[in-house]
Amino acid sequence: MTASAAPPRGPMGYTLLATDPATGARRGRLQTAHGAVETPVFMPVGTQATVKTLEPRDLAAAGSTILLCNTYHLYLRPGHALIEDLGGLHRFMGWDRAILTDSGGYQVLSLAELRRIDEDGVAFRSHLDGSRHVLTPEKVMEIQLALGADILMALDECPPHDADAAYHRASMERTLRWAARCRAAHPSDEPALFGIVQGGTLPDLRARSAEETRRIGFSGYALGGLGIGEGPAAMYATVESATAFLPADAPRYLMGVGTPQDLLECIARGVDMFDCVLPTRNGRNGTLFTSTGRLNIKRAVHARDERPPDADCACYTCRNFSRAYLRHLYVSGEILGLRLNTIHNLHYYLDLMRQARQAIEAGGFPAWKDATLARMRVEPTTPQHAQETRTDD
Amino acid sequence: MTASAAPPRGPMGYTLLATDPATGARRGRLQTAHGAVETPVFMPVGTQATVKTLEPRDLAAAGSTILLCNTYHLYLRPGHALIEDLGGLHRFMGWDRAILTDSGGYQVLSLAELRRIDEDGVAFRSHLDGSRHVLTPEKVMEIQLALGADILMALDECPPHDADAAYHRASMERTLRWAARCRAAHPSDEPALFGIVQGGTLPDLRARSAEETRRIGFSGYALGGLGIGEGPAAMYATVESATAFLPADAPRYLMGVGTPQDLLECIARGVDMFDCVLPTRNGRNGTLFTSTGRLNIKRAVHARDERPPDADCACYTCRNFSRAYLRHLYVSGEILGLRLNTIHNLHYYLDLMRQARQAIEAGGFPAWKDATLARMRVEPTTPQHAQETRTDD
Numbered sequence: 001m002t003a004s005a006a007p008p009r010g011p012m013g014y015t016l017l018a019t020d021p022a023t024g025a026r027r028g029r030l031q032t033a034h035g036a037v038e039t040p041v042f043m044p045v046g047t048q049a050t051v052k053t054l055e056p057r058d059l060a061a062a063g064s065t066i067l068l069c070n071t072y073h074l075y076l077r078p079g080h081a082l083i084e085d086l087g088g089l090h091r092f093m094g095w096d097r098a099i100l101t102d103s104g105g106y107q108v109l110s111l112a113e114l115r116r117i118d119e120d121g122v123a124f125r126s127h128l129d130g131s132r133h134v135l136t137p138e139k140v141m142e143i144q145l146a147l148g149a150d151i152l153m154a155l156d157e158c159p160p161h162d163a164d165a166a167y168h169r170a171s172m173e174r175t176l177r178w179a180a181r182c183r184a185a186h187p188s189d190e191p192a193l194f195g196i197v198q199g200g201t202l203p204d205l206r207a208r209s210a211e212e213t214r215r216i217g218f219s220g221y222a223l224g225g226l227g228i229g230e231g232p233a234a235m236y237a238t239v240e241s242a243t244a245f246l247p248a249d250a251p252r253y254l255m256g257v258g259t260p261q262d263l264l265e266c267i268a269r270g271v272d273m274f275d276c277v278l279p280t281r282n283g284r285n286g287t288l289f290t291s292t293g294r295l296n297i298k299r300a301v302h303a304r305d306e307r308p309p310d311a312d313c314a315c316y317t318c319r320n321f322s323r324a325y326l327r328h329l330y331v332s333g334e335i336l337g338l339r340l341n342t343i344h345n346l347h348y349y350l351d352l353m354r355q356a357r358q359a360i361e362a363g364g365f366p367a368w369k370d371a372t373l374a375r376m377r378v379e380p381t382t383p384q385h386a387q388e389t390r391t392d393d
Numbered sequence: 394m395t396a397s398a399a400p401p402r403g404p405m406g407y408t409l410l411a412t413d414p415a416t417g418a419r420r421g422r423l424q425t426a427h428g429a430v431e432t433p434v435f436m437p438v439g440t441q442a443t444v445k446t447l448e449p450r451d452l453a454a455a456g457s458t459i460l461l462c463n464t465y466h467l468y469l470r471p472g473h474a475l476i477e478d479l480g481g482l483h484r485f486m487g488w489d490r491a492i493l494t495d496s497g498g499y500q501v502l503s504l505a506e507l508r509r510i511d512e513d514g515v516a517f518r519s520h521l522d523g524s525r526h527v528l529t530p531e532k533v534m535e536i537q538l539a540l541g542a543d544i545l546m547a548l549d550e551c552p553p554h555d556a557d558a559a560y561h562r563a564s565m566e567r568t569l570r571w572a573a574r575c576r577a578a579h580p581s582d583e584p585a586l587f588g589i590v591q592g593g594t595l596p597d598l599r600a601r602s603a604e605e606t607r608r609i610g611f612s613g614y615a616l617g618g619l620g621i622g623e624g625p626a627a628m629y630a631t632v633e634s635a636t637a638f639l640p641a642d643a644p645r646y647l648m649g650v651g652t653p654q655d656l657l658e659c660i661a662r663g664v665d666m667f668d669c670v671l672p673t674r675n676g677r678n679g680t681l682f683t684s685t686g687r688l689n690i691k692r693a694v695h696a697r698d699e700r701p702p703d704a705d706c707a708c709y710t711c712r713n714f715s716r717a718y719l720r721h722l723y724v725s726g727e728i729l730g731l732r733l734n735t736i737h738n739l740h741y742y743l744d745l746m747r748q749a750r751q752a753i754e755a756g757g758f759p760a761w762k763d764a765t766l767a768r769m770r771v772e773p774t775t776p777q778h779a780q781e782t783r784t785d786d
Binding site: 048049050052053054055056057077078082085086087092093094303304306316320321322324325328329331332334335336338339340 | 442443449450475485697718724
């Protein structure tokens with residue numbers, strides 16, 4: 001009787017706890033070897049085994065339960081073998097909650113030199129020292145297992161959003177073959193392995209990619225190739241159409257997205273997991289996210305402003321410092337400013353997700369979403385520069 | 394009866410609690426409007442209203458009870474009037490313990506352009522924007538009072554250590570006249586005002602400077618113009634001879650010094666207060682102070698070393714991270730590395746002072762000092778580069 005009372009569990013212990021009756025929004029829970037992850041969730045980006053400027057205790061204080069780390073960067077420096085020898089990534093960086101690693105494919109295509117894609121995988125030269133490397137589906141499984149991630153990502157290609165349809169189709173088909181090879185190399189759900197749906201903004205390609213990736217069978221499904229310049233309308237439409245082909249009992253992860261508005265719109269379209277460099281990178285650029293929109297701390301108007309960045313925010317920065325002080329730190333080139341801005345922005349993103357989860361549970365998600373977006377008066381929509389949503393930080 | 398049981402209090406509530414019978418080491422307490430400061434004390438340097446990379450809570454965790462902030466920098470940016478309007482420096486930077494501000498004279502002479510010293514004060518151009526400014530004894534009192542410091546410093550000139558005797562004498566005499574003008578501009582002990590003894594390494598000049606500064610009368614007495622290349626033997630000898638002319642019931646402050654060894658040697662010669670950029674600047678350069686000497690975290694030998702920087706250290710960095718991780722952060726250019734190194738180094742310096750205070754109280758200072766220095770096998774003596782002991786960070 002006790003067992004039957006528990007909600008059904010999908011792969012990797014994903015539990016769908018509630019669905020919003022009016023939208024596609026879902027409230028779920030992902031069980032990992034490093035704790036439970038309540039979804040919808042935002043994953044801070046810890047590119048080089050650190051979320052820039054922050055310590056693990058800062059992430060815990062902000063309520064973070066899962067981080068994304070970048071396989072490409074850690075493979076090149078300090079190397080997955082070194083991290084494995086030292087007990088794995090969790091121990092290396094002092095983080096005892098969950099970690100998702102990407103496959104490295106995206107960074108190879110955006111950062112590395114002399115890259116070449118063929119059926120086997122991607123060959124490239126390191127952006128650090130010019131050394132030659134090849135990442136294959138099998139190799140990226142080996143690297144991510146050595147790192148000790150809780151969630152591994154299959155190798156995929158993320159073509160430019162404006163590639164022609166023929167390229168999108170050929171690339172998507174190859175990504176499917178790579179997905180099958182990743183699955184064969186790691187035929188287990190412990191740690192979890194997620195497949196990645198590609199296909200640009202072409203509905204038929206996305207549908208085929210989703211169906212075939214689902215047929216291979218993964219613990220979760222990611223949407224790749226979005227938030228890279230296609231614009232919010234195309235992104236939202238693609239997310240909405242693609243999630244319809246994904247199983248309800250597995251988590252859906254929209255890679256590299258996005259603004260607060262993007263998160264809310266895509267939660268409404270059935271997405272459970274997000275990662276993005278926006279809160280951390282913008283923090284270091286002096287842009288703070290607040291409940292009433294973005295705030296550029298560099299502006300002279302803040303020079304004598306005693307108010308915290310966001311009067312509604314309970315983060316360490318807002319509880320202790322004024323806009324005037326944060327502006328002083330920024331214009332003086334002080335590292336502390338980058339850190340205090342980052343603490344605030346991550347708290348903002350994670351609190352937004354907390355509120356979204358509560359709203360779904362309470363059955364008031366659409367009203368909460370509309371009210372929250374209405375308050376962000378000056379919040380722009382999806383950034384149109386790929387730079388802003390690069391998936392490493 | 395209760396009153397007579399308390400030790401006698403000097404100016405500014407300085408209480409001499411114990412003296413070491415074998416050396417000049419003193420255990421004391423300074424009462425300020427922002428709490429008690431147990432001496433000997435090391436003051437972290439918060440140049441631009443922040444100890445670089447650290448938050449007030451980090452400084453409190455390390456046991457810091459007093460910071461030094463730089464008048465020159467804060468005068469130029471964001472300006473003392475702005476800080477005063479926002480409630481003073483404590484509130485601006487979120488620090489509720491004591492603050493000592495320097496006079497700005499040292500930075501004018503080391504950083505500013507087109508500087509010119511005359512009887513009235515120092516004229517210079519800002520290193521930030523080339524704007525013209527004049528700092529006089531009266532002006533530096535006005536600035537420091539506006540900032541709201543607990544301890545103000547008189548304006549002085551710090552000549553190069555190898556200036557000729559005639560220059561040293563003329564400069565020292567002018568510093569005496571400036572000291573009298575500072576005292577006249579601020580004839581109160583609330584906040585406290587310290588005079589500065591100059592005179593290079595020339596014993597007769599130091600003696601006259603100390604006697605005349607004492608005659609003017611201050612809440613405390615600083616030794617300036619040391620740790621700027623004269624070498625440890627000359628510095629220690631000068632400190633020893635100068636403190637002999639200073640009153641026992643007032644604190645003595647050795648400005649801009651120094652290495653852990655310098656601190657111990659100068660405590661033994663009667664110094665109560667120190668400030669130096671070494672722990673913070675070296676942290677950002679990848680040099681860690683440990684109980685067995687300095688450790689260069691950049692070295693390849695640390696790449697796979699699971700040990701903390703210092704097994705005897707209880708700081709956040711040593712409790713949570715390996716040398717391997719700190720090296721990875723450093724070589725990867727991660728801000729977190731600069732911060733974790735700084736947390737460790739300041740903890741080391743403040744803990745060294747805690748141990749010194751305990752040793753003086755327990756009557757075992759000489760033995761503790763010898764044992765501590767013997768453990769620092771690779772610890773070099775006073776840095777011979779003025780860069781390393783600049784008093785702003």
